[in-house]
Amino acid sequence: MMPPFNTIIGKDKLIAKDFLEKGELAAIPTETVYGLAGNALNEDTVLKIFTAKNRPHFDPLIVHTHSIEEIEKYVQAVPAKALKLMEAFMPGPLTVLLPKKTNIPDLVTSGLDEVAIRIPQHPLTLELLKSLPFPLAAPSANPFGYISPTTAQHVYDQLQGKIPYILDGGPCHIGLESTIIGFEKDNVVVYRLGGLPVEQIENLVGPVVVAPQKSANPHAPGMLPSHYAPKKKLIFGNTKALQDDSTDWPGGNKKGIIAFDTPVEGVSADNQVILSPTGNLNEAAKNLFAAMRRLDASDVDVIYAVEFPSTGLGRAINDRLKRASA
Numbered sequence: 001m002m003p004p005f006n007t008i009i010g011k012d013k014l015i016a017k018d019f020l021e022k023g024e025l026a027a028i029p030t031e032t033v034y035g036l037a038g039n040a041l042n043e044d045t046v047l048k049i050f051t052a053k054n055r056p057h058f059d060p061l062i063v064h065t066h067s068i069e070e071i072e073k074y075v076q077a078v079p080a081k082a083l084k085l086m087e088a089f090m091p092g093p094l095t096v097l098l099p100k101k102t103n104i105p106d107l108v109t110s111g112l113d114e115v116a117i118r119i120p121q122h123p124l125t126l127e128l129l130k131s132l133p134f135p136l137a138a139p140s141a142n143p144f145g146y147i148s149p150t151t152a153q154h155v156y157d158q159l160q161g162k163i164p165y166i167l168d169g170g171p172c173h174i175g176l177e178s179t180i181i182g183f184e185k186d187n188v189v190v191y192r193l194g195g196l197p198v199e200q201i202e203n204l205v206g207p208v209v210v211a212p213q214k215s216a217n218p219h220a221p222g223m224l225p226s227h228y229a230p231k232k233k234l235i236f237g238n239t240k241a242l243q244d245d246s247t248d249w250p251g252g253n254k255k256g257i258i259a260f261d262t263p264v265e266g267v268s269a270d271n272q273v274i275l276s277p278t279g280n281l282n283e284a285a286k287n288l289f290a291a292m293r294r295l296d297a298s299d300v301d302v303i304y305a306v307e308f309p310s311t312g313l314g315r316a317i318n319d320r321l322k323r324a325s326a
């Protein structure tokens with residue numbers, strides 16, 4: 001059993017550093033979502049991460065560090081294509097799967113031979129990482145299966161009492177988890193759509209394979225279809241499906257809507273969250289998880305999400321909404 005903590009939200013990276021050096025956990029800001037961080041090289045600390053999140057041990061953690069030279073300390077080899085992508089997009093919302101060295105505990109990778117590793121692009125967290133003599137293992141700072149946090153307050157709302165410190169770096173700029181890629185022979189495979197659009201990867205290395213994301217996927221045991229989910233029922237589809245559906249719903253069912261740039265007719269404006277009135281997918285991505293949380297905490301009975309255009313970050317937005325509806 002872990003002792004209950006009097007959780008503090010603050011902006012002091014020295015306090016975060018102090019807890020982390022003592023083997024405790026701290027939530028950290030990144031450009032994607034907040035992470036629940038601990039010393040990746042200390043098994044006792046890594047265990048605390050799984051416990052605080054209520055996360056099954058078969059779901060491996062991403063390791064965070066501050067430079068490509070640091071990454072090379074923890075992986076056996078970096079293929080040429082990987083290096084090209086890492087140099088272009090790190091720091092940034094890209095995670096790479098590479099064969100691990102033995103200094104990364106098996107608990108971090110759930111016994112897999114590859115470690116997921118990334119360099120977050122957030123000034124506070126980069127400075128924190130540079131000041132520490134070890135990398136940080138960090139899953140998203142939410143209870144297992146729930147929506148990822150994009151503000152310090154989101155972390156507090158759910159992990160209060162379970163961790164000593166939340167380093168507040170403001171709202172996350174991207175708002176979707178990192179894109180996870182691996183390398184099979186000489187091919188780039190995308191295992192999780194995320195904050196780095198597939199088009200940007202393809203611009204650099206040519207066409208890539210987007211692997212189906214399900215629990216049966218041996219490369220991504222934690223990518224369960226039902227994930228990133230609010231507690232309320234979420235229905236995901238096009239506006240037409242929503243309008244057809246609404247006629248069937250029993251009277252009194254209060255709908256909440258998540259839509260891209262245009263409100264849905266016939267539903268009260270109070271319960272509609274328009275993620276980007278100007279039609280900007282990056283802005284929509286940034287607002288998505290907060291919108292899901294807001295409607296989950298409101299008095300609506302069902303959340304309806306209207307499908308997004310399938311380009312840029314729209315693909316990852318649709319992926320998250322689809323899983324939230326599973």
Ligand code: TXA
Pocket residue numbers: 030032033034035036059060061062095097109112114115116120138139140141176177178179180219220221222223
């Ligand atoms: O943006 C992000 O990636 C955030 C921030 C905090 O960095 N982190 C994040 O971590 O989303 P998490 O644990 O919520 O999701 C990581 C995913 C999991 O689905 C896990 O299964 C997969 O990465 N993963 C981690 N290590 C892996 C490995 N060695 N092989 C395959 N999949 C792995």
Ligand code: MG
Pocket residue numbers: 139140148
């Ligand atoms: Mg997560």
